[in-house]
Amino acid sequence: MPNSTCPVSYPASSSSSIKEYQAIQHKIAEMGSAVEAARSLTYRAASASDRGDDDAMKLASMAKQFASVRAVEVADEAVQVHGGPGYVEDNLVEKYYRDARITKIYEGTNEIQKNIIARELL
């Protein structure tokens, strides 16, 4: 995610902003938690790699697989939160969704990452 802060302050109606809705706040809470969990695992993998730990490869594959899935989920929720405008091309949110989606494919697809994780665990 380029930025974990979501600018959800435009009005849903003339009298309120969508960030005032508890359902939206819960989405933002889950999205922020997912980003932090992915970031923590990524830092853990980077730290293991820096130290040359035996489990560095396993952790790197876990981080790549976990973070890419969270990225797609969070970007998908961001599109939902923005409603119709989140889907159209002149809104950055749809670009974030496309940018997130490819991370499950390149630099080793998630299926291959899972093969590596399973091999390292079993």
Ligand SMILES: Cc1cc2nc3c(=O)[nH]c(=O)nc-3n(C[C@H](O)[C@H](O)[C@H](O)COP(=O)(O)OP(=O)(O)OC[C@H]3O[C@@H](n4cnc5c(N)ncnc54)[C@H](O)[C@@H]3O)c2cc1C
């Ligand atoms: C925008 C973009 C940028 C890219 N940039 C680069 C780059 O800079 N450098 C580079 O080298 N490549 C790059 N690629 C290529 C990318 O790394 C490959 O697309 C990726 O490795 C998947 O290979 P593939 O497309 O041949 O799919 P395939 O290998 O044909 O896989 C198709 C599907 O089958 C699954 N699959 C394949 N083998 C197995 C298996 N053994 N077990 C379980 N499932 C399996 C895959 O997980 C996937 O879901 C880029 C691709 C895109 C779309």
